Amino acid sequence: MKTVSKILDSKVCLITGASRGIGKAIAERFAQEGAIVYANAREEGSLDTWATSCAKEHNTVVIPLYFDVTDANLAKQAIIKIKKEQQRIDILVNNAGLVSYELLAMTNVEKLREMFEVNVIAMIQLMQLAARIMTRQKNGSIINISSIVGVQGVKGQLSYSATKGAVNALTKSAAKELASDNIRVNAIAPGMVETERFKKVFDEKFSHRIEDIAMGRLAKPEEIANACVFLGSDLSTYISGQILGVDGSTNF
Amino acid sequence: MNNIEKYNNIFASVFNVNVEVLNSDFNIESVDNWDSITQLTLVTELEDEFDIMFDTEDILEFKSYDKGKGIIGKYDIAL
Numbered sequence: 001m002k003t004v005s006k007i008l009d010s011k012v013c014l015i016t017g018a019s020r021g022i023g024k025a026i027a028e029r030f031a032q033e034g035a036i037v038y039a040n041a042r043e044e045g046s047l048d049t050w051a052t053s054c055a056k057e058h059n060t061v062v063i064p065l066y067f068d069v070t071d072a073n074l075a076k077q078a079i080i081k082i083k084k085e086q087q088r089i090d091i092l093v094n095n096a097g098l099v100s101y102e103l104l105a106m107t108n109v110e111k112l113r114e115m116f117e118v119n120v121i122a123m124i125q126l127m128q129l130a131a132r133i134m135t136r137q138k139n140g141s142i143i144n145i146s147s148i149v150g151v152q153g154v155k156g157q158l159s160y161s162a163t164k165g166a167v168n169a170l171t172k173s174a175a176k177e178l179a180s181d182n183i184r185v186n187a188i189a190p191g192m193v194e195t196e197r198f199k200k201v202f203d204e205k206f207s208h209r210i211e212d213i214a215m216g217r218l219a220k221p222e223e224i225a226n227a228c229v230f231l232g233s234d235l236s237t238y239i240s241g242q243i244l245g246v247d248g249s250t251n252f
Numbered sequence: 253m254n255n256i257e258k259y260n261n262i263f264a265s266v267f268n269v270n271v272e273v274l275n276s277d278f279n280i281e282s283v284d285n286w287d288s289i290t291q292l293t294l295v296t297e298l299e300d301e302f303d304i305m306f307d308t309e310d311i312l313e314f315k316s317y318d319k320g321k322g323i324i325g326k327y328d329i330a331l
Contacts, residue, residue: 072308080305128308136296 006034017096175241191247215248
C-alpha cells in the first residue's frame with residue numbers, strides 16, 4: 001500500500017486559542033498533516049468531542065489543553081505536560097487573542113491593558129517557556145498570529161493594531177535572539193478572515209471594506225492555516241524573523 | 253551522588269571552578285563570568301538534573317550560590 005508523506009508528520013505542536021476560527025482551522029490542518037496537536041482553549045471540556053473526532057479522522061493525536069494563556073503558572077504546567085508526554089515541542093502557534101473595534105477617542109485604557117495582556121504579554125510568556133524546551137532540542141518553530149493592521153494600521157482599531165504592531169516587533173527580536181539555537185520565529189499577518197465571528201461583524205459594519213482587498217474576497221481560515229503549516233514545516237528551515245502577510249493584497 | 257554534590261558539580265562545570273570555592277560569597281557580583289548566558293546555562297543544567305522547570309521569576313532571582321539553594325528547595329529538592 002502506498003503511503004502518503006505528511007509534512008508535519010509527528011511534529012509536536014501547541015496551538016493556543018484553538019476552540020474556533022483561525023485557531024481551530026490551524027489545529028485541524030496540523031492534524032491533517034500528521035502533527036501531534038495540543039489544542040488550547042479556556043473553557044474546560046469545550047474541545048473534547050472535536051479533539052476525538054479530529055484525531056480519528058486524521059489518524060493522529062489531538063489533545064485538548066485547557067488553560068487561560070494569561071495565567072503564567074497554568075501555561076507552565078501545560079508546557080511541562082507536553083514535555084513529559086512527548087519529550088519535545090516542535091511548533092508553538094500563538095493564536096489566542098482579543099480583538100476590538102474603537103476610535104482613539106473611544107479607547108478604554110483598561111480594555112487596552114487587557115488586550116496587551118492577552119495579545120502580547122501572554123504570547124511572550126509562552127515563547128519563553130517553549131523556547132526553553134526548543135533550545136535543548138536545537139530546533140523549533142514559533143508562529144505568532146499577528147494582523148495586517150499591525151503592519152499598516154487602520155482607522156477604528158487603534159488598540160488592536162497597537163498590540164499586533166508589538167507582536168511584529170517581538171517576533172523580529174526573538175528571531176534574532178533564538179536563531180543560534182535553530183529556533184525560527186515568524187508571524188503571520190492575516191487580512192480579513194471569514195471566521196464565523198468576523199463574518200457577522202463584517203456584514204454589519206465593514207462590508208464596504210471589500211473594496212480594500214485586491215482579491216475581492218475575505219480569506220478562508222484554512223488559508224491562514226496553510227501558511228502556518230508552511231512556517232511550521234521543514235519547507236521553511238531558512239525563514240525566520242518574517243511577517244508574512246496573508247491578506248489577498250489588502251490595502252487599508 | 254547526593255543532591256548537594258549534583259548542585260555543586262553543575263556550578264563547578266558551568267563556571268569552570270573547583271567545588272571548594274563554592275560558598276556564600278559566590279554570586280553574580282563576585283564571579284567574573286557570571287552573566288545572563290551562564291545564568292541561563294546554570295538554570296538549564298539544574299532543570300535537567302533535577303527534572304524541574306523554574307518559574308521565570310526564579311530564573312531572574314538566581315544570582316548567587318546560596319540563593320539558588322533556596323530556589324531549588326521550592327521545587328521539593330532537598331539539598
